[in-house]
Amino acid sequence: MPTKEIKKFNFTKAYAELEKITTWFERDDVDLEEGMKKLEEGSELVKELKNYLNTVENKIKELKKENF
Numbered sequence: 756m757p758t759k760e761i762k763k764f765n766f767t768k769a770y771a772e773l774e775k776i777t778t779w780f781e782r783d784d785v786d787l788e789e790g791m792k793k794l795e796e797g798s799e800l801v802k803e804l805k806n807y808l809n810t811v812e813n814k815i816k817e818l819k820k821e822n823f
Contacts, residue, residue, distance in 0.1 A: 764807050
């Protein structure tokens with residue numbers, strides 16, 4: 756069975772980008788068109804962050820099973 760290549764993911768960078776988007780929405784002069792783009796970007800980042808965290812959680816569970 757071929758091994759699945761895991762995509763490199765920079766959690767810190769993605770989280771920082773999500774924080775920037777959140778801060779942008781907290782402004783008083785939000786442009787609707789730009790807001791829609793940022794909402795899409797933010798949604799994609801959230802999905803990627805959740806997937807990464809799930810992968811890490813599963814790996815930790817595997818390691819705990821192996822070592823305990």
